[in-house]
Amino acid sequence: MRQMHNKLQLRRSSEAVGRKMIKLKINGQEIEAASGQTILQVVRKNRLDDIPTLCHSEELAPYGSCFLCVVEVKGRKNLVPSCATMIAPDMEVTTRNERIESSRKTALELILSNHYADCSPPCMDGCPAHVDAQGYIALAAMGELQKAIDLIREKNPLPAVCARVCVRNCEDVCRRMDIDTPVAINNIKRYLSDAENAYATEPECLPPAGKSVGIVGSGPAGLTAAWFLGKQGIKPVIYEARDRTGGMLRYGIPEYRLPDEVLDTEVAYIEKTGAEIHCGVRVGKDITLNELVNRHDAVFLAAGAWTGKSMRVEGEHDTEGVVTGADFLPEKTDNPEPLNGTVVVVGGGNTAMDAARTAWRLNADKVIILYRRTRAQMPADKMEIEDCIEEGIEIMELAAPVGIVRNSGRLKALRCIRMKLGEPDASGRRRPVPLEGSEFELPCDLVISAIGQNTVLDGLTEIETGEVELTRWNTYVIDTNTMQTNVEGVFAGGDAADDGPTVAIDAIADGQKAAKSITAWLNGEKMEQEPFAVHRDFWFRPGKKELKEVKESPRHELHMIDVDERRNSFREVATGFEPEDSTHETSRCLSCGCVRFDDCDLRLYGEEYGVDMEEFKGHVRQHKVDDRHPYIIYDPNKCILCARCIRTCARVLPVSALGLTGRGFKTEMRPAMNDPLVQTSCVSCGNCVDSCPTGALTMKYPFAGRACITTEDISTRCGFCSLGCQITVRDFGSGHYFIKSSGKPGDYLCRYGRFGNELFLNQSRIKNPVACEEGSYRTLSFQEAEEAIVKEMRKSTGIHGARKVAVFVSPELTNEELLAAEEIARKGIGTNNIGSLAMLAGNGEAGVLDSVLGFTASTCDRSCIENADLIICNNTALQDNHLILEADVLQQVKNGAKLIIANSTLSNSDRHLADLAVDPVRGGASFFWNAVMEELIQSETVKPEELPGGTEFLEGRNGDIYISAANAGVDAQSISEAAMLLADAKNIVIIHSQDRFQDNAPEDMKILADLTLLLRNAQRKTDLLFPRLIANSAGLEVTGADPAFLPGRIPASGELPGAKTSGELRELLNNGEITAAFIIGENPLEYPKTQSWFRNCTFIAAMDWTDTETTAAADITLPGSTFLETSGTRCSFEGQVICFNGTVQPPSGKSGREVLEELAEAFGLMVPDLNELMPGRLGEMLPFYWNTGEKRNWNGKGTLIPITITGSSSSVQPPLTHSQKYRIKSKNAMAERI
Known part of the structure; x- marks a missing residue:
């Protein structure tokens, strides 16, 4: 196409x-x-x-x-x-040049000054490592657990560690907090990292680059740097002073929070990138820093902070029973000896909580946390504080140590003083001030000072080329953008750098940044900077008022072991998250970040031109997001008033559903009359979404989870009608995907092409072959099912004869599937009974134009519309059924072409657009066009006698125009006007739908073909287009899936038993003569009329991709596949063999094509491997009729035939195929919304 x-x-x-x-x-x-x-x-x-x-x-x-x-x-x-x-x-x-770029930058800054939006979600921006929390939450919601954990590892190689010890900065900025409580982001991460296959895949790494980096320390910063360097093909070599890896993750965090086996698993996975780890090697003692620099291409210093800060009270360093948290926790990791008496822990951070809870587990009689501020101001994780209290640990607020009471050098008590809160200090917290005269002694047996840590960098600064510069806090001076020290090729991060000890996720962020910087430095490149993004918080934080329509939903917490089970045990307290907990929490995510982050033109240009958001900061308009449309979300905050959506809509529809309202700063893009979009002329084609350069217009996903996530994009064709429009399937995996257009300007889609995948996603799927035995169902293997079908079909043939056995195929199937079914019917079973129930129910016949044109098909492709000066739409509803064809017609009408519409029902737009709009009675269009022909003959515009068959044609005509007008239900004036328009035209295109059975009469196509021949002979280039509602209707005859034809559209010899024509096959069905049937992709048992056709069947085999009434009643059911899951070809209405790619994996693991080919083999047949040969093969079998790559150019030759007009139309056809039923259901649903 x-x-x-x-x-x-x-x-x-x-x-x-x-x-x-x-x-x-x-x-x-x-x-x-x-x-x-x-x-x-x-x-x-x-x-x-x-x-x-x-x-x-x-x-x-x-x-x-x-x-x-x-x-x-x-x-x-x-x-x-x-x-x-x-x-x-x-x-x-x-x-x-400078002037032009400055102007463009200013233009972007002006646009962005009123762009109240979040390019990236607050949770990702709040995370020091910029982990895409919204992304992995969305993937978790889809059930894509492996992809979710892989997404985390793109920024953080220690997901299981962080799921247990992270301070959750992401949750601190979660917008959900303004409604109830933050999404349990870290708990979802725990669920993902605990998943069975979290470590099943191998890390993807670039080939070895022949370079290495020496890393000092195997803590979170060192391990992270090793991961990212290894993935870039750079050899990371870690030097660890202790006997085991992990740094403070192992020696500073107790096992009840972070089990060793979890850390070991994470380290082992990092080693898969090629990381080499040497434990028990202290740099500065066992090997000098200078040797390291000479041995490697670069060095990363991540030595950590291993000494505790002083309480600055006399006697703390020489009193037995006074230790630091930095000493206590590592010691108890290696030697968990029980404790006795009272333990006092000084401090309010996570280390203090860990020390207190460890002491309690080691059987201390009493544990007290002493903190100079209040509990509310403690920097420790709130959950850790709650766990301390739950375990019976006392928190003594507003008290600080001032001295130590000793007895013979042994601790007796801690001398303390009461505090009060004064003015805020640099941290924003109120400064604690001592209360004079409030000193008291706190009897205790052990004091653990946990008020912070310092670095020890002995031997870690001296290099031949110079000394690595230190800060006054004894940490490395670094460029925080690149992590570089003052020494070329030496980088530093983690607790030993810049502002000193922080938390694990900060160290991970340092390691990630250092690896990027080292990679760029080694490659002689500039380090890639963080992407540009706009955030609503730039103006103000969205509050509860903005989120008022979001319903409250209680947060699910991790499951914990009982407090009684924790005493004297280092068993992990948090046991995990259940699937239902994860599902609940992912549903609470507000999906704040824009799904267009990666391809938003505005954001990318802002990044390219280095815009300054402060330049025009001022008033910004806030709009409510409109999500009332069933498929489309409109966020006016992101709209830049480019009007691309409005102009695109105007190209597709006669009257655009969109427009601009207001003036000046208050201008907005809105639907007509500011109504909900679904209540306008909108046809839900979604082309406005494709046209939007930002995230103002986006699609709703037909499944849980919404984020900007990398997808696998595969090009294929739409299989909802015979146009075969190009589409792009954006696949998240495991049945989660959505559809976009090809991306080429002007490649539009209709509602079905873009949103029709909801049909496949919302239906239950047949995943295994099934046998129905006495009302119960039993799962079979494919081989068992195929053998059973062969056995029963042959048995029925032996008893009743092949005349009473049939194979029925859906016109939605590929040519390859149809050919396999044809082989099964004619060669496997030995019957000529093969056809489509959908076609038979509509009383359609094959080859209706063969006697007139020599073929039955469109005479050209869509390109003929471009040159038409008159277009005729007969018995068509292009907007409902072939929107993209209508867009072509509308464009040509705008270019000056005349338009005639003849339908039994006319819409307002039909009357508005058409130069002549007539509404003949149902089945009466034949009378109308016959009368128009008579008018042309009488005016001698056309001369039938000059054409083959002209004499017989003229002899059989009734020349009374008025009788024809009366039969058609139109006035004679309309007939004359139509004839005049035809007489004045030079290039005519006639578009006729064969599938509007309620309007069509049997003679319609023949009359239009006669008219075409007459006009061609009168030097008026005229072509016929026959768009079909079902994708491969045209392929039925071509592949021999019709009683009248063999593959290649060769007339059937009639030697096989069974029907010779579609009419005879219909008669067999009406008489109930079919005793065994194999029904593929059609559902005749849903409707009384077609159900009666199988009243005498003793065996039915069915094949379909979803459960239907037919599969439910079938003795054997085989799983089929959708057009998105099946590679093959179909014949478009234009006469082209078009290729479809299987873009989505069928749940059964086999496409319908594979299943049918296997079944054919079970019948003892050798089905040829058609694959890419199909287009060529059909082209060879039917030159011109179905060809590829060549422009079709009909010579206009044919034979006029006399026609007896009955004026009868068919009854409404039951929708036997999935696409037919979906169209009706979708149209009714849209009508209900309106």
Whole structure:
């Protein structure tokens, strides 16, 4: 199928042939180009520069609202928009200089000054390592656990560690907090890291680069750096002073929070990147730093902070029973000896909590935490504080140590003083102030000082080329953007660098940044900076008022072991998260971040041009997000008023559903009359979404989870009708995907093409072959099911004869599936009974135009519409059924073509658009066109006698126009007007739908074919287009899935038993003569009329991708597949064999094509491997009729035949295929919403 983009290019190329060629200079380069083009077109065509645009799209007329595409033209004072400025002889254009870039930057800053949006979610921005929490929450919601954990590892290689010890900065900024409580982000991470296959895959690493980096320390910073360096193909070698890896993760965090086996698993996974770890090697003692620098291409210092800070009280260093947390925790890790008496822990951070809870587990009689501020101001994790209290640990607030009471050098008590809160200090917390005269003694047996840690960098600063510079706090001085020290090739991070000891996630962030910087430095490249992003908090934090429609939902916490089980045990307290907990928490996520982060043109240009958000900061408009449409979300806050959506809508629909309202700063893009979009002329095609350069218009996903996540994008075709439009399937995996257009300008989609995947996602799937035995179902293997079908079909054939056995196929199937079914019917079973129940129910016959044209198909492809000066739409509802074809028609009407619409039901837009709109009675269109032909004959516009069959044609005619008009239910004036329009036209296209059975009469197509022959003979180029509602209706005859034809559309010999025509097969069904049937992809047992056809069946085998009434009643059911899951070909209505790619894995593991080919083999048949040979094979079998790559060019020859008009129409056809039923259901659902 030719797409609009290609058409525009062809049209422009042909128009350019007759244009004058002119010379101009662009960026100093002399260019020759055809006149009539804009500067932007010429620049892009010649690939001279990448001029930025936001409001421009190739298939739309220039708009010029964004002013990003401005360029400099010599002789003009002001910059000009290149999208709207036509080239001229001797023009000199500059597309990029300081003035132009400054102007573009200003334009972007002005647009962004009113862009109240979150490019990235607050949770990701709050995380020091920038882990995409919204992304992995969305993947968890989809059930994509492996992809979710892999997404975490893109920023953090220690997910299981952080799931247990992270301080959850992400949750601190969660917007959900303004409603109830933050999403349990870390608990979801715990669920993912505990999943069975969390470590099953191998890390993907680049090939070895031949370079190595020495890393001092195996704590979180060192391990993280090793992970990211290893993935880049750079050999990381870790030197660890202690006997085991992990640093403070192992020696500073107790096992009840972080079990050793969890840490060991994480380290082992990091080692898979090629990391080499040497434990028991102290740099500065066992090996010098200088040796390390000489041995490796770069060095990363992540030595940690291993000494506790002093309480600054006399006697703390020489009193037995006074230790630091930095000493106590590592000692108890290696030697968990029990404790006695009272233990006092000084401090309010996580180390203090860990020390207190460890002492309690070691059987201390009493544990007291002494803190100089209040509990509310403790920097420790709130959950850790709650756990302490739950375990019976006392928190003594507003008290600080001032001395130690000893007895013979042994601790007796801790002398303390009461405090009160004064003015806030630098941290924002109120400063504790001593209360005079409030001193008291606190009797105790052990004091643990946990008020912070210091670094010991002995031997870790001296290098031949110089000494690594230290801060006054004895940490490494670094450039925090690159993690580089003052020594070339030496980098530092974690607790030993810059501002000193922090938490694990900060160290992980340092390791990640250091690895990026080292990689860039080793490759001689500039380090990639963090992406540009806009945040709502730049103006103000969205509060409860903005989120008032979000319902409260209680948070689920991790499951814990009982307090009684924790005493004297280091068993992990938090046992994990259950699947239902994860599902609940993922549903609480508000999906704050934009799903267009990766491809938002506005954000990417903002990044490219280095915009300054402060430049025009001021008032910003806040809008409510409109999610009332069933498929589309509109966020006016992100709209930049480029009007691309409005202009695209106007191309697709007769009357655009969108427009601009208000003036000036209050201008908004809104649906007509500011109604909900679904209540306007919107047809839910979603082309406005594709046109949007930002995230203002986005699609709703038909499944849980919403984020900007990398997808696997695969191109294929839509299988909902015979147009076969190009689509892109964006697959998250495991049945979670959505559909976009191809991305080419002008490649539009209709509602079914874009959102029809909801049909596949919302239906239950058949995953295994099933046998129904006495009302109960039993799962079978494929081999068992196939053998059972062969046995029963042959048994029925032996008893009743092959005449009473049939195979029925859906017109939705691929040619390959149809050919396999044909082989099974004719060669496997030996019957000629093969056809489509959907076609039979509509009383359709094969080859109806063979006697007139010599073939039954469209006479050209869609490109003929481009040159038409008269278009006839007969018995069609293009907007409902073939929106993309309607867009072509509308465009040509706008270009000046006349339009005749003849339908039994006319819409307001039909009457508005058409030059002549007539509504003959149902089945009466044949009378109308017969009368129009008579008018043309009588006026001698056409001369039947000059054509083959003309004499017989004239003899059989009734020349009374008024009788025909009465039979058609139209006035004679309309007949005359139609004849005049035809007489005045030179290029005519007639579009007729064969599938509107309630409107069609048996003679419709023949009359239109006769009319076409007459007009062709009268030097009026006339073509017929027959778009079909079902994707491969045309393929039935071509592949021999019809009693009248063999593959290649060769007439069947009639030697096989069974029906010879579709009519005979219908008669067999009506008489109940079919005793065994294999039904593929159709559901006749849902409707009484078609159900009666199988009243005497003793065996039914069915194959389908979803449960239906037919599969429920079938004796054997095989799993089928959707068009998105099946590779193969189909025949479009234009006469092209188009290829479909299987883009999604079928749940059964086999496509319908594979299953049918296996079944054919079970019948003892050898099905040829068609694959990519199919288009060529069909082209060889039917030259011109179904070809690929060649432009079809019918010679206009044929034979006129006399026609007896009955004027009868068919009854409403039951929707036997999935696409038919979905269309009806979708249309009814939309009508209910309106």
